[in-house]
Amino acid sequence: MAQVINRAGGVISPYLQRIDVSTFHGFAWRVINAFDQYHGYPAPQQIRRRRPG
Numbered sequence: 001m002a003q004v005i006n007r008a009g010g011v012i013s014p015y016l017q018r019i020d021v022s023t024f025h026g027f028a029w030r031v032i033n034a035f036d037q038y039h040g041y042p043a044p045q046q047i048r049r050r051r052p053g
Contacts, residue, residue, distance in 0.1 A: 004021055005012070012019055022030075036042075 005016070009016075
């Protein structure tokens, strides 16, 4: 994502705080999380590592 921001920096720099730059898969994940409840699907499960201790 840094490469996209670097290449377009001159054009988008005034708006960078208001722009969310992500991959297509990241965008798709956000859409699924936002709208899956309206289609009757359960919330997605996330796997996290346990912290030692």
